[in-house]
Amino acid sequence: SYELTQPPSVSVSPGQTARITCSGDALPKQYAYWYQQKPGQAPVLVIYKDSERPSGIPERFSGSSSGTTVTLTISGVQAEDEADYYCQSADSSGTYTHVVFGGGTKLTVL
């Protein structure tokens, strides 16, 4: 089955840049989306179509894509950015279509 692979954790100091990767064989053909989830809350979309930012999401959040890896970059990390981050894409190979989430990355702001 199709999988998206994320590092379990990333740690950065305030003001530094955090980069969270997501790898998957279908990513060159399918868009990736990124969600931020804080404890006890529903996920919030922070990046769509690999690198687009929804309205209301701070400019310090950006996304990029290269081959089978997409990257969420948070520049000038703030304490409020501490959260779990999930990538999501879709697998439309074969005769079916389904949605896949990465395992999630816990961002710790030191």
Next chain:
Amino acid sequence: QVQLQESGPGLVKPSETLSLTCAVSGYSISSGYYWGWIRQPPGKGLEWIGSIYHSGSTYYNPSLKSRVTISVDTSKNQFSLKLSSVTAADTAVYYCARQEGGYGDLRLFDYWGQGTLVTVSS
């Protein structure tokens, strides 16, 4: 403003069927979009369960397909999830969400419900 609200029993016995409903306000399900269910076991990651279009067309997670039914009631502007033969492994927070997509093309989830915890235990 689009809002989604999950409802249903918080406790289900093993081998029984889990049933949840998602009420949508601020947007008519009949106007488009897919409508999906996602779950999250305590302390773990997100797992897509399945999605439905207002016409009734469905896509399911292959790992759950044999036990899942998602249906839509456009007259009540809500959609529902049924998961049969549940075990403790089905204990999770269940979210409903609106999903962009087209035929054979499922994309992002832009509006989410707050989630509801369902515990499977005797």
